[in-house]
Amino acid sequence: MPRIAYAFPDEVLEHVFSFIHSDQDRNAISLVCKSWYEIERWCRRSIFVGNCYAVSPVMVVKRFPKLRSISLKGKPHFADFNLVPEDWGGYACPWIEAMASAYPWLEEIRLKRMVLTDESLELISKSFKNFQVLVLSSCEGFSTDGLAAIAANCRNLRELDLRESEVEDLSGHWLSQFPDSFTSLVSLNISCLGSEVSTCALERLLAGCPNLQSLRLNRAVPLEKLVNLLGRSPNLVELGTGAYTSEMQPDVFSDLSRAFVGCKQLKSLSGFWDAMPYYLPAVYPISSRLTSLNLSYATTESPYLVKLVSECRNLQRLWVMDYIEDSGLEALAVSCKDLRELRVFPSDPFGLEPNVALTERGLVSVSEGCPELQSVLYFCRQMSNAALVTIARNRPNMTRFRLCIIEPRKPDYLTLQPLDAGFGAIVEHCKNLRRLSLSGLLTDRVFEYIGSYGKKLEMLSVAFAGDSDLGLHYVLSGCDNLRKLEVRDCPFGDKALLANAAKLETMRSLWMSSCNVSFGACKLLGQKMPRLNVEVIIDERGPPDSMPESCLVEKLYIYRTVAGPRMDMPGFVWRYTGP
């Protein structure tokens, strides 16, 4: 085909494209015309695959021959709460193998909720000469042996982040595998590891890596050792302590305080397992520097907690246990005017009675006092429509709002009404709301509000809510930007699902468990929508084939894909295959 005379040469286009980084923009570029598609695919350096089953490794490698960075997500979000059985899938191995042969210059791998083996880790460590970043978020299937391979072979490793992964802890010696000549480490997060790591190895590592900015230790690192470690990494910006407890010793206290002060760039603190009140004030001297504080493992109540939080005037992110109580949150609202994100976790999630004085009032105070507040995760035991309406009116700039009222189906405690109006106000006022989690007593009404107002909503989590299919229908037909919907224990069924089948192809995924979807509907959906994988997770009753079509499925996971049915479905996952 003759080139149009006035078209830019490829090199110029490529140069222009090199300034475009966002995935969405890149995707848009590739749709302009065939030649742009071609140019773009050769110069794309980084991709994000939100569902590892939406596309196959072969297809990715074929389309993007020169990737340097890849991010993959595997299991559905509800896997975090034990709703997805073991061995469901999310295997990283086929991806690693494909990349090992196709991308010798791959630098970064980020995986979330995937299963990764030691063999794969070893393959990573040996296949990519300039490998720099490994982030394994909520992954599992590997042991410290795999980590040893990474440590031993990745000469240019900058980032090793194991956040919240389940690692089989065979020994702490893997850390010693970093060679003496190793200097490139910038970020290390081993907070999820259960067993002790050799402090000597840590000290040696830190001494050799002057550029270390982020260090998150695991619980097994005692407080006394922390002082030494801090001394060796004066450039730290982020620190996760180990167990923040020890015999009460004044010299340990003052050493610790001095060590904190000595890290002049320190802005973020986390860890604090078993935090002893005695040692919390060691942080006071640097509190005004802190922008991020994660006290969600500090499992003791203390007035020092509130004092610490109120001293952190520049705090942007706070994760804390509900020991902070309403009074602490009021203090936070007065002191921390730059607060952007608040997460409050329950100290006694299974208790039948409240154990702390934390109610909706705390959240209301923060919404009033903190003009920058955008992101909330809040566990509490009571809520009212009035409070939610106030919060909504105070904070129209809210982008993520996740409320968990611990008792399912709990109504407004003042009026005993459903919380429809309250959440309705949230979606109405917060026009940029991207993520929402509901709880409490809710009827179909709330979904009507969400469908009408939640135009920017991308992710919605629903549990124990709604009255009928209408609820699901409102959401699927109204939320234009919906990407992920996860539902459990709601009376949503076939009609709404089938009526909105086309919508499902515009979303990443839909999870429904303990709802009213029948096997017949799943079959039908699978039949009519070849670009969806409609996967039924079977329980002990046996495969759906053996049951009448009207029988309800217990767990259903639907996602769009261009890769067809996945090859690695375990026996308990069924997918429509027949005519």
Place this chain on the structure above:
Amino acid sequence: MQGDSSPDSMLTDSKEDHLVLSSEDSSCPQDSELELGLGLSLSHPRLKSQPPPTTQFARILTAMDFSSSASSSSSSPNVAAGTKRAADSLVAANGPSQVVGWPPLRAYRMNSFNNIHSKSPATEVKSNQTAARKITDNGSDKNNSTAEEKTHIRRSLFVKVNMDGTPIGRKVDLSAHSSYETLAHTLEDMFNERNPVVTKGLNGEDRGIVIGAKKRHLNLLDESSNFVLTYEDKEGDWMLVGDVPWDMFLNSVRRLRIMRRSEANGLAPRLEGKKSRLRSERM
């Protein structure tokens, strides 16, 4: 509805031996709300106007009719009446702790209180408040002062449980139990669980319930049972549950497995050997 087939034909599902009772719906009004403005984009005439031919409806039966015969080793929450789902019943009876995955907290967060070295005897360890324990503790919780409660540390110990023949593994919080009996009961419930599937009437209403008749009668601590409860300890050995004191068990258990007795028998000599080793260590 055409209840033309006899109830018996539904009852002999050879694969699963289920009692599937679906609804009679002749008196049900159309679900008019849903009809309004809700066109089925996949118009499948079968779904819209006719009943699914595979479903042959029999008389409505609910849990009430079975209240005498439906009881098993599990307590009532597993058999829900009418449209109530299992999860709701469990929650109503025992609080959020009995519902899988609720409240939505990561396991590591719940386990983060584990392995605490309690420095002072005054530090209380408080467990899940389930009905079972309230009974076994004989109300001793009531004697604790609120001051002590404030410093209590939450403990959770979730371990994986697999059962031979069941593809789906589960997780159980061992700290919610104080004895082998309550643990065994919970496991029996978990693996005996029959989600009361609600079958649908003509217009999509929930009618009737499925009572999975596959009662395994696990009786895990019983010599006569086909299954035994075993656990893998810290050293990687598989042991029979129940031989060591409960606290010792808690300290060494890594995961559980409900094993067929036939397989466990092969294990016995080794278990015996270990038991005597443990005994001699203890002395």
